[in-house]
Amino acid sequence: MNSATERNEFRLGWTVLLAGVLGVAFGASPIPFNVIGFTVEPLQAEFGWSRTQILIPITIFGVIASLLAPAFGWLADQYGVRRVALWSLVAFGLSFAAIGLTPTSQAASTLYIYYALWVFVGLIGIGSTPVTWSRAINMWFFKRKGLALGILLLGTSIAAIIVPQVAEWAIRAYGWRAMFVIVAGFPLLIALPIGFFLFREPRPEERPQAITSNGGKLTGATLGQALRDYRFWLIWFSILIIALAFGGAFINMVPILADHGIASDLAARVMGILGLGILSGRIITGLLLDKFWAGYVAFPLLCLPAISSYLLLGTDSNFAIAAFGGFLLGFAAGAESDLIAYLASRYFGMLHYGKIYGMLYMPFGLASATSPIIYASVRDTMGSYDPILTVAIFAYVIGGGLLLFLGRYPETFPETEDDEPSPAALEAA
Template sequence: MVSSTEERGEFALGWKVLFASVLGVACGASPLPFNVIGFTVEPLIAEFGWTRTQILMPVTIFGIIASLLAPFFGSLADKYGVRKVALYSLFAFGISFAMVALTPTAQVTSTLYIYYALWVLIGLVGIGSTPVSWSRAINLWFYKRRGLALGILLMGTSLAAITVPKLAVWGIENYGWRSMFAIVAILPLAVALPLGYFLFREPRADERPQAIAGVSGNLTGVTLRTAMRDYRFWLIWISIAIVAGSFGGAFINLPTMLADRGLEAQTAASVMGVLGIGIFTGRIITGMLLDRFWAGFVAFPLLCLPAISCYILLGHDIAFPMAALAGFLLGFAAGAESDLIAYLTGRYFGMAHYGKIYGMLYMPFGFFSALSPIIYANVRDTTGSYDPVLSVALFAFFIGGALLMLLGRYPGSLPEAEAAPAGKLAMEAG
């Protein structure tokens, strides 16, 4: 049992870093593209006549590029310290996101490809502003209440889900969809970046929790090569792939699903806000449960909740209360999944090579979250309904959750890493 003094100690030391990290996640490349692109469908159809699949393709391009680069950015954070990686990437993401406003107005063949190219740029520079970076620092500051701290960290995506859809709709209605991208880009550039510059850093060796270091004070953990020989790595990888592939398309296409069922854009934005509340709740509750119970017992029931959302969304007309319930359950499970990736990485594989391993486990999350929206959209374009893909997703959520029941106990000990050069330690602390 963790004493209240011990718990206060971790939060007393790390709260400034945690606060900056929450805003970094909220304003980073993980939530912003996914929270705005669904509201560009109707304006882009009206202006260019593109299909839903073409319009949602950019988030797939972004997600696939970002997921493939996640291990690379993770290794940079391991090698050079997470502060530089997170802050430089946050700046580059904000600039590149604002540049989508430069999409040409004329309907020419090249317009679509220019639009796609801008999203390629977002994918190339943005992944360092996601939890791949921020969660490394939190895992280094917290151990006894790591689950809760990660839950609070990842509340950033729920803050985005609560606020950004309303901002996006307001921007589109008042200034057009192009200006909306520039407006939303203010969040990483003017909010998260200044706070991160002054507050965000990794702990010095004497500030780290003792449990994540060996007798010599170095971080403990297995290498990526060793982790990839472990069956638990692949159970987690496959579970993430299945759940992300089911969730990503439902999340991005939810505004158009609700429009198909007779709800207006502002009402759909309100449902997305409820989804954000679900993510917020899922983060905190999952984090608290992970600090008290084995992850498999926590994960399975929580990852089954979106199956209820899929059932609710099947059919035709839907009233706001049921739409809100579907959004809440979908968001709650999304909060649980993101918590689990960071938590399981640290508990099963340690912190010595956390960035690389987390990057590899983030890869299926980013890849299938990105691929899923165009699958959903293509089903809608082809059949005129989302029901076929929702029916498949309903069962996929159960399977993804059940796989985590096979992980087994956390390892009792992990090998100690070699000492880092003094210069590197100085960079990480600074």
């Protein structure tokens, strides 16, 4: 990379980064996870469904979205991220609002209609997640890649700070059905218009030289080469283990706090503090990744939620302890999301980034989707979250420790006959 490119990365790409931040914030990655915890009480009151039944939709959504992540990554690689990301924002916003159309009937079929609406969200919303947005940011930044990705993924922090407050207010003021419609305004009325005017991939001459060959084309491993690389699987299993521990704690945070006698309005504040933790984790992790090897950064940061799980054991935590635990949990979540995008680009390059990132997003999405049900099932059957919180303490340490075995970043990538789409095709997209 030449010195001019190093100096100009943020000057050239800041508008794209801004659009990406809002796209991540109000896309399908954070919003469903930030609102579903607030639907437990109203749905139990209206339909008599169990906690497990009420949280199954997030599993349905997450599993479908995770399985489709490589496909949407391929679409972004092939046709450009702008088209995929913007159309997915439209689809996600409309389908999320449609959940508010769930029938009022007490019939058993109502539960399956509710599930079907969530299926639709999963089928069409995944293109509005970091699978797409991070591809563009990785193509604008290299020298300050860690910081840029940290800023991009601040979007989930913004969602965690704002969306729970809006969701809690909307349910209290207008009911849970209206909440889905109100929250859908974030992708449709904020992220979409800003993304339309500001979001794009760089032209070849705007790319950092470090991600291109001498001919100016993107370099990187193919998906097949990545799947044969032990480092891919170390990252994959680390993501799986950490997400299994974190996802259930995050989604069940409101009912966990209720077991501690903390009311829903204070629980919303804890979720906001958790969002601040995610924000801090994003920026600090990004800065550290630009200066130090990822394994040294990842291990201590991913051990922090073990402390959080310990603090949430029992039923006698006060607001201050719960808030501190929420902050630590959020900080580690911010670190993990940064790491997925950073490690995918540094170890496997950018030529097939969308597909490879999609495969690495898969364990994150699957584990985040199934973990809430595991937590809820433990609570329903054993009367306490303590057993699963205890398991989570060890999971955080093991998951973080796996990344210590990744080794040095590759300086070159194997030659491949695959080629990227032509600049003209991407410009048209």
